[in-house]
Amino acid sequence: MQLKRVIFYLLFAMPFLASGQHSLDSLLLRLDSAIENHTTYSDLKEKHLEELKTKRRNIALNTEEEYQLNAQLYKEYRPYICDSAIFYKNRNIEVAKSLNNIRFLYESQLDLAYLLASTGMYFEANRLITSIDREKLPESLQSDYYNTYRHVYSELAFYTQDKSGAKEYWRVSSRYGDSLNMVLTVNDELYHSMKEENLRNSGRLEEALRVNDTILANYTLGTREFAITCYTRSTTYRKLKDTANQKYYLALSALSDIYSATKDHASLWMLADILYRENDMERAYNYIRFSWSETVFYNARLRSLQSAGILSLIDRTYQATIEKKNKQLKNYLLLSVALGLLLTVAFFSIYFQMRRLAQIRKYLQEANGNLKQLNEDLNALNSDLSESNHIKEVYIGHFIKLCSTYIDKMDGFRRKVNKKLTAGQVPELLAITRSQEMMETEFEALYRDFDKAFLRIFPHFVEKVNELLLEDEKIVLKDDELLNVELRILALIRLGISNSSQIAEFLRYSVNTIYNYRAKIKSRAISRDEFEELITQIR
Numbered sequence: 001m002q003l004k005r006v007i008f009y010l011l012f013a014m015p016f017l018a019s020g021q022h023s024l025d026s027l028l029l030r031l032d033s034a035i036e037n038h039t040t041y042s043d044l045k046e047k048h049l050e051e052l053k054t055k056r057r058n059i060a061l062n063t064e065e066e067y068q069l070n071a072q073l074y075k076e077y078r079p080y081i082c083d084s085a086i087f088y089k090n091r092n093i094e095v096a097k098s099l100n101n102i103r104f105l106y107e108s109q110l111d112l113a114y115l116l117a118s119t120g121m122y123f124e125a126n127r128l129i130t131s132i133d134r135e136k137l138p139e140s141l142q143s144d145y146y147n148t149y150r151h152v153y154s155e156l157a158f159y160t161q162d163k164s165g166a167k168e169y170w171r172v173s174s175r176y177g178d179s180l181n182m183v184l185t186v187n188d189e190l191y192h193s194m195k196e197e198n199l200r201n202s203g204r205l206e207e208a209l210r211v212n213d214t215i216l217a218n219y220t221l222g223t224r225e226f227a228i229t230c231y232t233r234s235t236t237y238r239k240l241k242d243t244a245n246q247k248y249y250l251a252l253s254a255l256s257d258i259y260s261a262t263k264d265h266a267s268l269w270m271l272a273d274i275l276y277r278e279n280d281m282e283r284a285y286n287y288i289r290f291s292w293s294e295t296v297f298y299n300a301r302l303r304s305l306q307s308a309g310i311l312s313l314i315d316r317t318y319q320a321t322i323e324k325k326n327k328q329l330k331n332y333l334l335l336s337v338a339l340g341l342l343l344t345v346a347f348f349s350i351y352f353q354m355r356r357l358a359q360i361r362k363y364l365q366e367a368n369g370n371l372k373q374l375n376e377d378l379n380a381l382n383s384d385l386s387e388s389n390h391i392k393e394v395y396i397g398h399f400i401k402l403c404s405t406y407i408d409k410m411d412g413f414r415r416k417v418n419k420k421l422t423a424g425q426v427p428e429l430l431a432i433t434r435s436q437e438m439m440e441t442e443f444e445a446l447y448r449d450f451d452k453a454f455l456r457i458f459p460h461f462v463e464k465v466n467e468l469l470l471e472d473e474k475i476v477l478k479d480d481e482l483l484n485v486e487l488r489i490l491a492l493i494r495l496g497i498s499n500s501s502q503i504a505e506f507l508r509y510s511v512n513t514i515y516n517y518r519a520k521i522k523s524r525a526i527s528r529d530e531f532e533e534l535i536t537q538i539r
Contacts, residue, residue: 024244027251028283034258035290045261049076062098070095074111079224079262082119082299086112103138110141110148117152118264120159125152143190146180149173193232200236208236221252222259230256231267247274254287263298265291333450333495337506340446347439350417354430361426443508451482454491464538465490468531473524486521489514490535498532 034041056069070092077085089112096104109128116125129148137145150173157169177194184191192215199208212233219226230253237246253267272287420428455461465487466474477484483491485507492503500514507514518532525531 024248024251027248027255031251031255031258032283032286034255035286038258038261038290041259041261045076045080049073049080052076062095064099064101067092067095067099067101067104078115079257079260079264079298081297082115082264085115089115102136103141106132106137106141107144110144114148114151117148117155120155122152122156142183143180143188146176146183147190150176150180196232196236200232200239203239205236205240209233212236221256223256224260224262227253227256227260227262227265227267234267234270243274247271250274263294265294268294333453336446336449340442343442344439357426358430447488448482450488450491454495455482458491458494458538461491461494461538462487465535468526468534469521469524470526485509486517489517490521493532493535494538496536 052069052073056066056073059065059069070088074085074088074092077088089108092108093105093112096102096108109132113125113128116122116128129145129152132145134145153169153173153176157166157173160166160169180190181194181198184194192211196208196211196215199205199211212229216226216229216233219229230249234246234249234253237243237249250267250271254265254271256262257265257267268287269291272284272291275287276284420426458464462475462477462483469475475484475486477487488507489503492498492506497503497506500511500518503509504511504514509517522528522531527534
């Protein structure tokens with residue numbers, strides 16, 4: 001059976017190890033997905049807890065059966081909610097006293113002392129463990145007794161601000177560790193873990209990894225034991241200065257924590273710290289924020305203190321990065337608007353010039369008609385023709401002078417107009433100027449540039465918006481769309497432009513149309529009153 005577990009572990013681990021950085025990238029993507037769907041695993045945990053509590057409600061109190069159910073609930077709550085775990089262990093102390101069962105009493109006190117020390121309640125932990133009468137301690141609890149003492153003093157040594165006191169705490173912890181090693185046998189669960197720790201502390205790191213292989217083969221991904229074993233393995237790689245493997249096993253540990261709905265973990269925020277130092281700011285921010293929310297849920301003050309420092313540092317850096325990107329986006333938007341306005345002014349100037357040209361053409365046609373009717377007087381006809389030619393020269397000269405002022409901005413368009421005039425293709429020129437295609441093309445280009453620039457800053461904007469909408473009301477884009485009108489309105493709101501008049505001016509709609517769009521999409525939201533506020537919080 002042991003051989004089969006080792007083979008299973010090797011089959012599981014070797015593909016990742018063989019692919020190097022690629023395997024770490026794939027694992028981080030799995031971790032990202034697990035974080036996004038973490039409520040699924042928490043729901044399963046809550047369902048199991050409710051089943052146990054239902055059983056507990058249907059049994060007699062102060063019985064061995066209650067004790068066993070409380071122990072199961074403690075085991076489930078231990079990595080999930082600290083306060084609940086403490087409650088059920090305190091209850092078992094009362095049950096043990098009621099049953100006058102010394103083994104149950106000491107077992108519960110040792111478990112509770114270990115948990116209290118892990119969450120920073122050292123005084124309470126020490127009070128509990130010193131209340132145990134060593135002479136009455138059952139032999140089966142000796143290893144737990146020494147291990148709890150070792151854990152209490154190692155925690156004190158690690159977190160105390162008194163350096164001289166820390167040395168003494170380490171010495172006491174070490175003495176209890178020696179006592180623990182003396183009573184452990186190879187069949188004890190702690191035996192291999194202590195062996196790995198001793199090898200790591202003595203600098204025999206490769207041997208520590210081999211022992212860890214044996215331990216890891218006993219557990220599967222998605223269990224708390226697997227997560228803890230991967231975490232201890234990462235500490236060995238940290239001592240080996242192998243950052244790639246350290247990150248890999250921290251990520252694997254964090255993934256197992258999420259799958260098992262474990263809220264009391266350190267792997268994820270330690271991984272976030274490394275990613276932050278490697279300038280992977282986006283992922284580091286997401287990981288530390290999620291880790292912080294899990295820590296708050298677990299409700300252990302020490303865990304909050306452990307992650308608060310790195311949370312604050314990563315949060316400040318991430319916010320500074322976002323502000324810089326927003327400033328760049330604002331500059332790009334202003335530039336795009338300025339260019340759009342410039343093109344609009346140029347278009348309307350050409351349009352009015354074309355209208356004046358049409359008036360000149362009409363006048364020339366009338367002059368030619370008059371020339372035909374004045375065939376009785378050749379001199380008068382010549383005079384009229386001279387006058388008409390003079391008017392034609394004046395108006396055409398004036399038109400060319402006006403058109404020349406736009407040569408730098410509309411050079412391509414000038415050439416096309418000049419070509420048509422020279423060829424006498426005035427009707428075709430009128431057809432071109434009546435078309436809205438040029439303006440529509442430029443606005444389409446403006447909106448597409450806006451879409452691309454916006455989605456470069458908020459790549460998951462569409463998905464995040466859909467998360468705020470009812471299941472049957474989610475937005476589905478066409479194949480050639482980056483954003484549609486509704487999403488552009490929401491994008492402008494996300495950028496701080498909430499005034500409907502400003503939005504209408506930019507999108508070329510009436511204010512009433514914008515109001516209608518906003519009201520329509522709010523009606524599809526899960527939370528209508530908070531919808532636009534939630535849009536502004538999309539990261």
